[in-house]
Amino acid sequence: MERVREGLRPLRPDVAVTPCYWGGSAGSTLHANGISVPGYGTGRGAPDAGDGGTGAAGTAAEDGEPDEDVELWGLLYLDPLLELRLVASESTARQELAPGSRPPGEALSSAALSLAGDPSLRGLLDAAGIGDEFASAVAAVLTSPDGRQFLRTPGAGAGAAVLARAFVAEAVRRRTERNGSAAFDGTARDEAVARIVTLLPGDPSDEAGTHRGPVTRRVKRLTGRLALGLASAQVVKRRSALTDAAHPAAGDVLLYLSRGAAIREIVAEAVRVAEPPVVLLAHSLGGIASLDLLVLRQLPEVELLVTVGSQAPFLYELGALPSLEHGSPLPAHVPRWLNVYDRRDLLSYVGAGVFPGRVDDVALDSRQPFPLSHSAYWSNPELYRLLAAELP
Incomplete structure (x- = not known):
């Protein structure tokens, strides 16, 4: 209301x-x-008086982005670190860091910790419904084992968009976990990701390290496996x-x-x-x-x-x-x-x-x-x- x-x-x-x-x-x-x-x-408690039922309030483009992008977000909402892991494995398979070299993700990590202070980004995050969760989401992604592994790989230098999606997906996951079903603006979400990319070091036009190409194929394969997993033992355990x-x-x-x-x-x-x-x-x-x-x-x-x-x-x-x-x-x-x-x-x-x-x-x-x-x-x-x- x-x-x-x-x-x-x-x-x-x-x-x-x-x-x-x-x-x-x-x-x-x-x-x-x-x-x-x-x-x-x-031990189930009584239902909250504000829950249950879908009301009717009195008085008062088909095209868009490719479906694979929306499907990717669906997976990221379930596992915000999925894309980081896939990109890290692809990058590690191509090239290892030279001994003594500085991990390319250090600059990314340092800049990421300052993102919450950008007024323009804050407005976009609030419009997307995840402003309150964003700072803790950034910290959680950067300190997670998958996040640290990603930042150590050569592909991290061109992975600002991957990292941005992980931050936003983790914020959505936290908001949903806290409030249950919520309304999120997908356009504001995408604008927030674009703003994060401009604030992080690297070339925003560089598509390296994004979910396209081999990573997209791996995500699609994982979609089927994930669906099978959710439809079996996990559903029974969480009935x-x-x-x-x-x-x-x-x-x-x-x-x-x-x-x-x-x-x-x-x-x-x-x-x-x-x-x-x-x-x-x-x-x-x-x-x-x-x-x-x-x-x-x-x-x-x-x-x-x-x-x-x-x-x-x-x-x-x-x-x-x-x-x-x-x-x-x-x-x-x-x-x-x-x-x-x-x-x-x-x-x-x-x-x-x-x-x-x-x-x-x-x-x-x-x-x-x-x-x-x-x-x-x-x-x-x-x-x-x-x-x-x-x-x-």
Whole structure:
């Protein structure tokens, strides 16, 4: 909610943004403390009141970089030191340091410790959502065994970009570990990396030591191995943690599709108390609930529905949308519908094909891999520019 308010405030200060939180009273919960999950831990605390559920807030480019770059970031978020190890092994295989020579990474390491003091970089890091974690991330990468090994190799002299990505990925990992799922701006992330490269010694245009060429091939091979590993023993060992992470969202979907009236009633009440004209701005499952509500009830005070990362068109095509069977048109009383999606968000869908003439699909590119792409809309300035122009 605060991200939405901050995004709209400078563009449309006239708009009142009010919450519609339904997760506390109508969201899913493990009523028997996970007794149905094999091996589930017994010491689980009560869910935080601020967690659970995806809300609908009242009132108010397909192309981009190559996919391999986004896939690399997906791996780096899991293992920020992966690229450093690969580049170090490639460089070591080509050339060893001469006896008595000074490691080329010393200048890089010294300059890296001063990065946090650059005001321009700090602004980019804050925009990317990782400003508070960056200094500790730099220290962690530089002092890690993989980081020290990388800085001793001949390839470190041309590896400013590799080191920059490791710093940023480690900061993202720390932020995600601290706050769970968060919205990160991929464009601000890339601009921060570019700024770091300009601040570190070396030729910014030198592509040596980056993830292209043989390193790219090795990363792609590792992708398959990583997927197999995550799908086997590690998942079983971490089933309790994975259940805690997955069940609020997945459970809410299942609960809504079975008994969604309570959620729709909370959205309807938020519309009732809002000052018209009302815009429903809804993310993910919130978009399904909001569309169902508008199909089932005539709410003339709602002038616009904006769904973000929503599965409503997909459910309709499956014949699983609660309010409308496939083949039935949207009722005439449903207001204008703006549907925002990201092709990298595997939980977002387009509606113009299944609801011809009734839905305007708008593509945004967060430049983030899935699943971060499902939340990254809220850190994308393009979303707020779009909303500012569309809100009544």
